[in-house]
Amino acid sequence: MAGRQAAVALLRRGLGSLAEQAGPQRKVAILGAAGGIGQPLGLLMKLNPLVSHLALYDIVGTPGVAADISHVNTRAHVSGYAGEEQLGEALKGADVIIIPAGVPRKPGMTRDDLFNINAGIVKALATAIAKYAPHALVNVISNPVNSTVPIAAEVFKKAGTYDPKRLFGVTTLDVIRARTFYASKKNLPVKDVDVPVVGGHAGITILPLFSQATPQVPITQEEIEYLTKRTQDGGTEVVQAKAGKGSATLSMAYAGAHFADACLKGLNGVENVVECSYVESTVTDLPFFSSKVHIGKNGVEKIYDLGPLSDYEQQGLKDLHVELAKSIVKGQTFVHDNP
Numbered sequence: 001m002a003g004r005q006a007a008v009a010l011l012r013r014g015l016g017s018l019a020e021q022a023g024p025q026r027k028v029a030i031l032g033a034a035g036g037i038g039q040p041l042g043l044l045m046k047l048n049p050l051v052s053h054l055a056l057y058d059i060v061g062t063p064g065v066a067a068d069i070s071h072v073n074t075r076a077h078v079s080g081y082a083g084e085e086q087l088g089e090a091l092k093g094a095d096v097i098i099i100p101a102g103v104p105r106k107p108g109m110t111r112d113d114l115f116n117i118n119a120g121i122v123k124a125l126a127t128a129i130a131k132y133a134p135h136a137l138v139n140v141i142s143n144p145v146n147s148t149v150p151i152a153a154e155v156f157k158k159a160g161t162y163d164p165k166r167l168f169g170v171t172t173l174d175v176i177r178a179r180t181f182y183a184s185k186k187n188l189p190v191k192d193v194d195v196p197v198v199g200g201h202a203g204i205t206i207l208p209l210f211s212q213a214t215p216q217v218p219i220t221q222e223e224i225e226y227l228t229k230r231t232q233d234g235g236t237e238v239v240q241a242k243a244g245k246g247s248a249t250l251s252m253a254y255a256g257a258h259f260a261d262a263c264l265k266g267l268n269g270v271e272n273v274v275e276c277s278y279v280e281s282t283v284t285d286l287p288f289f290s291s292k293v294h295i296g297k298n299g300v301e302k303i304y305d306l307g308p309l310s311d312y313e314q315q316g317l318k319d320l321h322v323e324l325a326k327s328i329v330k331g332q333t334f335v336h337d338n339p
């Protein structure tokens with residue numbers, strides 16, 4: 001009897017791992033893979049059964065990170081690429097490219113203060129993507145996201161490869177924070193909670209819509225204002241706590257892995273994959289805006305309207321307009337001025 005049970009368990013395990021490996025071949029490339037976000041993100045993507053090849057690229061340090069992660073006994077084959085001359089190889093054939101390359105904030109800085117360094121990094125990486133992997137879904141994490149996504153778009157336009165359905169700014173961390181803070185404030189099981197976050201990814205451009213949070217529970221205006229501010233300042237909260245040693249890396253790796261998983265599921269034809277993301281959009285009069293997006297086989301399949309907003313949220317939407325518009329133009333201008 002015990003032998004029979006063991007045989008059944010073995011068979012189940014075998015079938016389970018077969019099912020796990022049965023998805024299509026999917027290559028994911030991480031650019032900035034040796035960094036604070038890149039390393040845990042690489043590990044989380046190695047744990048994702050949808051990934052068959054994980055390419056880890058950075059200017060330095062990737063051979064060690066790749067060797068380390070490659071020992072984990074999961075599906076993905078891991079390869080490391082270091083230095084610009086290996087970037088093309090890292091990108092070739094990639095289905096999803098995640099970009100956490102660039103410098104993080106120190107206390108007292110805004111995300112926009114990172115523009116001078118990170119704009120050039122994202123521009124260079126986007127140029128290589130246009131050349132080596134023009135059909136990949138691109139997930140931009142590097143700050144300031146409000147500008148780096150328009151930068152990537154302009155680079156792709158110039159290269160003649162731009163497909164707005166395939167370019168995403170990763171704002172998932174804002175959603176994760178809003179869910180965590182809402183669940184904690186209202187004593188709800190966090191796994192049951194959702195909060196859409198729209199706009200952009202910096203300060204007041206981050207607009208959580210607690211009027212659309214689920215589950216709906218009685219909440220005071222004071223609580224809404226507290227939760228909104230805490231979500232908007234979530235990044236700064238971590239920057240200050242790390243006291244000069246960078247910004248969110250672990251929660252960002254989780255958020256980035258969650259969003260990349262959604263992209264892989266969409267590509268694989270899973271239905272109803274919906275995430276908030278900063279994309280080219282006509283939901284407002286701003287050319288880029290984050291809202292709920294349906295991700296499918298071609299990337300963005302549908303961008304959802306904002307839905308009914310409270311007076312407070314409508315005011316927030318008005319307030320973010322100038323800053324987000326400026327950040328978008330700043331990114332676009334950078335590419336035009338630096339051909």
Ligand SMILES: NC(=O)C1=CN([C@@H]2O[C@H](COP(=O)(O)OP(=O)(O)OC[C@H]3O[C@@H](n4cnc5c(N)ncnc54)[C@H](O)[C@@H]3O)[C@@H](O)[C@H]2O)C=CC1
Nearest residue numbers: 032034035036037059100101102103104141142143173252
């Ligand atoms: N979208 C979001 O919600 C969030 C965005 N971020 C942003 O992510 C970026 C990375 O943050 P961390 O990982 O903490 O920084 P980090 O400094 O620890 O790592 C950045 C990595 O990028 C690499 N890098 C620099 N230039 C590169 C290039 N040209 N090509 C490839 N790699 C290059 C560096 O060698 C380094 O390994 C920052 O800009 C940060 O502001 C951080 C948290 C949340």
Ligand SMILES: O=C([O-])CC(=O)C(=O)O
Nearest residue numbers: 105173234235236247248
């Ligand atoms: O705050 C930062 O600089 C990093 C970031 O974008 C976040 O944690 O949301």
